[in-house]
Amino acid sequence: MxxxxxxxxxxxxxxxxxxxxxxxxxxxxxxxxxxxxxxxxxxxxxxxxxxxxxxxxxxxxxxxxxxxxxxxxxxxxxxxxxxxxxxxxxxxxxxxxxxxxxxxxxxxxxxxxxxxxxxxxxxxxxxxxxxxxxxxxxxxxxxxxxxxxxxxxxxxxxxxxxxxKLTDQPVIQCRAAVIKATLVLENHDVWRRVVVPLDITFRQLHRILQVLFQWTDSHLHEFTVYKGGKPSARLVCDKEALDFPGNIPMFMENDRLLSEFARKGICIIYAYDFGDGWNHVLKVESIDENSTKNVPVCLEGKENTPPEDVGGEWGYEDYLKIMNDPTHPEHDERVEWSGDQSDQIFDLDDVNFRLETML
Incomplete structure (x- = not known):
């Protein structure tokens, strides 16, 4: 060399x-x-x-x-x-x-x-x-x-x-999962379908989900893996959480790969912002054993994500009511508060551009 x-x-x-x-x-x-x-x-x-x-x-x-x-x-x-x-x-x-x-x-x-x-x-x-x-x-x-x-x-x-040019084999060789991530909201259908390499950590999966749902990574989060309908593992972002172990095995998200848990049909709950309580259901729809793509790719999605710190699902409904009524006495205040988030829309091309440069 x-x-x-x-x-x-x-x-x-x-x-x-x-x-x-x-x-x-x-x-x-x-x-x-x-x-x-x-x-x-x-x-x-x-x-x-x-x-x-x-x-x-x-x-x-x-x-x-x-x-x-x-x-x-x-x-x-x-x-x-x-x-x-x-x-x-x-x-x-x-x-x-x-x-x-x-x-x-x-x-x-x-x-x-x-x-x-x-x-x-x-x-x-x-x-x-x-x-x-x-x-x-x-x-x-x-x-x-x-x-x-x-x-x-x-x-x-x-x-x-x-x-x-050195070989006739595919250069990229990895396993990947197709995951449908759905934000739990009673009155809205907010979801993203994404292909992710399986050899990423849960910390990297967190970053992918932040991009998919246009969150700002301003709050704590954790993952709970379900097996047979029961929680089988928790993956946390803060070491202090390890001081309060429960009945479910707990790991730092940096220490575990998605491949250790992901199987077709498995369910993972991704909780973000424990105050507002945004829960995302991650359903592994399929596994590709011979993927030639080494970056996450969003295939499709629906509806926009609520603004940060809006006050959970109830606060989001109140926010939408005020934003859709220019005559409401709090309308101008909410527009100023929401800033760039007021016109935040799901843009597939923009999401994939950001995903391609992150891993």
């Missing part, structure tokens, strides 16, 4: 740059060293696709074993994107080890700097307990960027096309 480093990174590695020619762009990466949240961070950008891989919180000892960390980071980032493991290993074995050289030219450095900016923008979500920041790399690789011909590309799509 050819790693073309900025001077700052070469100085940190205490390496003299090698002179290397004729390395295929798929096996060539540009790399920079920067500081994010006071932690040393290496950002790698693939030359042909601009796919991004991130190492975060590096110590002096880590730089001495950077070859292995780079291979591990590429492997984990592609694996978390549901790339076929055989293709990943074929890619890594085709160019074992790392050779370090100077950056190629100003154009490539400009592209690398843009990738670094996009990683820095995601600084608040970087995990201080993990060297390999798979989510940041994959998220950055979903951002539309320009190329030398004046067109725009999405790095991960280009990377998958390049990897496809």
């Amino acid at each position: 050819l790693i073309q480093c900025t001077k700052k990174l070469l100085d940190t590695l205490k390496k003299r740059p090698d002179h290397v020619e004729n390395v295929p762009p798929l096996y060539s990466w540009h790399a920079n060293l920067l500081t994010i949240n006071r932690r040393k961070t290496v950002v790698l950008m693939n030359d042909v696709s601009r796919y991004t891989v991130v190492l975060y919180g590096l110590k002096a000892a880590d730089f001495r074993k950077l070859d292995g960390l780079i291979a591990d980071a590429i492997r984990r980032t592609l694996s978390d994107a549901s790339v076929n493991p055989e293709i990943i290993e074929r890619y890594l074995s085709a160019s074992p080890g790392c050779v370090y050289a100077k950056t190629k030219n100003r154009a490539m450095v400009a592209r690398l700097n843009k990738a670094c900016e996009n990683v820095q923008f995601r600084g608040e979500v970087l995990d201080p307990n993990d060297l390999i920041q798979s989510a940041a790399g994959r998220g950055t690789s979903k951002i539309l960027v320009g190329n030398s011909s004046g067109d725009y590309i999405i790095p991960d799509e280009v990377m998958y096309k390049e990897l496809a």
